[in-house]
Amino acid sequence: MQNFDVAIVGGGASGLACALQIKRLNCKLSVAVIDAGERLGKKLAATGNGQGNVSNKRLSAANYHGGGAALAARVIGGDSSLPLSIFNCLFVEDEEGRIYPAGRQASALTDSLIRELTAYDVKFIHPARVIAIDDSFVLKLSEGYSLSAEKVVLACGGKTQKQFGTDGSAYALAQKFGHKLTPLYPSLVQLKTDTTYTKGLKGIRVDCVVCARLHGSHLCSCRGDVIFTDYGLSGNAIFKISSALAGTDGAELSLEFLPDCRVEEIMSDIIKKSRLGYPDCELLSGTLHNQVGRAVIKRSGPRPEDIVKTLKNFTLRVTGTLGFDYAQVTHGGIDCSDIGDDMQSKLAKGLYLIGEYVDVDGDCGGYNLLWAFASAGCAARSITGMI
Ligand SMILES: Cc1cc2nc3c(=O)[nH]c(=O)nc-3n(C[C@H](O)[C@H](O)[C@H](O)COP(=O)(O)OP(=O)(O)OC[C@H]3O[C@@H](n4cnc5c(N)ncnc54)[C@H](O)[C@@H]3O)c2cc1C
Structure with missing residues (x-):
């Protein structure tokens, strides 16, 4: 031997x-x-x-x-x-x-x-x-x-x-x-989320601040790309967040769209479009990706303050991960x-x-x-x- x-x-x-x-x-x-x-x-x-x-x-x-x-x-x-x-x-x-x-x-x-x-x-x-x-x-x-x-x-x-x-x-x-x-x-992995409010957004990439919470307590947050998928979310911000979620149950994500735009700016943009006669579902057009904007308004209703609130805190329940076969690290x-x-x-x-x-x-x-x-x-x- x-x-x-x-x-x-x-x-x-x-x-x-x-x-x-x-x-x-x-x-x-x-x-x-x-x-x-x-x-x-x-x-x-x-x-x-x-x-x-x-x-x-x-x-x-x-x-x-x-x-x-x-x-x-x-x-x-x-x-x-x-x-x-x-x-x-x-x-x-x-x-x-x-x-x-x-x-x-x-x-x-x-x-x-x-x-x-x-x-x-x-x-x-x-x-x-x-x-x-x-x-x-x-x-x-x-x-x-x-x-x-x-x-x-x-x-x-x-x-x-x-x-x-x-x-x-x-x-x-x-x-x-x-x-x-x-x-x-599994860590550094795509997350499965409740897709009720994200249907039809598959493949769209947006820049967001993502914040993870567990039973109301803040876990972590980061900024980066989020990609909508048919099972939930992918993208580098999601990979980063996933390591804080390893082993948790019942976590919730909050997506903040338009992180570089102030609430007042977005509000006046929506009000201006409303005065110009834009249909409700188009009130975010050009400001946010059109389909994402429509999904936000579908969820919030047409009141400008509700649109802004939902856009800055678009919550999604985490239901799992794609598992070890897709994760980058254990x-x-x-x-x-x-x-x-x-x-x-x-x-x-x-x-x-x-x-x-x-x-x-x-x-x-x-x-x-x-x-x-x-x-x-x-x-x-x-x-x-x-x-
Ligand atoms: C797609 C992907 C992209 C990644 N990108 C990055 C990146 O850009 N930057 C970064 O920092 N990390 C990245 N990672 C993570 C990084 O690759 C791993 O953390 C790193 O390779 C771990 O090194 P390791 O030597 O511990 O294990 P590995 O590189 O996984 O090597 C372990 C080796 O052990 C062998 N082995 C296992 N069991 C046995 C056995 N019983 N007998 C003989 N051989 C065995 C396997 O065949 C394997 O070759 C990525 C991971 C993946 C999957």
Whole structure:
């Protein structure tokens, strides 16, 4: 049976980055990366709508959620530039602080990692799923053979979008060592809402402030695109809001249309149109997307003050999400109270747990990849004795 210094289970963003950082710190260590998929780094190559949003300049502890949020803040240490040194390319930043490879091609990130790992002679084993790991770090593979390692890194991702090899079955590998799994919910995901007042708006995109409330208490709010769909709402504002709704029941959204227009301005625009003889259903025409305007007036009735009130607080009941198959990230994972600041298990020495696999999830905008790369770097330094 072949023995490696380090076996990394999962050749996604965190697993590949961990292998690379181990090799850069100590090229003599033998490293194997085992992945369930035909292609390594397949999800990384699909991130950011294919453009690879690897980090975000606007970084604070509040961008992370889950029981491991404080651990994430310590490991990242406020440094949004951590991922940049991993790749052999230039990066650019957009107006929202999102950092992308200058070529805006996520697949180039995967290529960069694999090229350098190949040069370092890292052993890639795929497609092969690790189905069991025993106490002496013998890894049993789905292909019918086993390998052993001195140290093992679990970088198996979460439970979202199983076409990327992440179906949640790998949590059992850590649970076998006594690690606990927190409840799992889809996050950064489209929301199902009551569609009574949004029928006929499918495909329309509007700029809104979205505010989420639970039983009357404010949860969070953000501004961005909202896209109406036949099941409810999509768009970047909805993705952002969805992470605050993970695990809730009975939440309500309030959409504020025309966030840059004051109530008095909108009111006088409506009154002017009314005096000019516009039919009731057209009182918002030209000011708000016509169909959305009609939906607002259908709900509010024709009185200008009611129209403005509804337009500034268009409430919709949340009935669910599109689920793990559509979500970008998993809220929940392996409980971080049994993981040290070097990402090593407190229950099994030499076992490391990194990336989305653990109970940390970030906001939309590059924060999840930043966590994947930062936790990978931290584990690599510990494995090579640098911390
Ligand atoms: C469509 C999409 C777009 C996204 N865009 C962004 C973005 O722009 N910016 C951002 O920050 N985040 C984004 N994310 C989230 C981000 O991609 C993930 O959080 C990140 O990839 C997590 O890295 P990871 O290494 O923990 O897991 P993954 O990258 O999911 O890798 C886990 C790997 O483990 C393998 N695996 C699982 N179980 C086993 C097993 N038992 N044996 C062997 N291998 C196994 C899987 O095949 C997989 O390759 C996006 C996610 C999706 C789905």
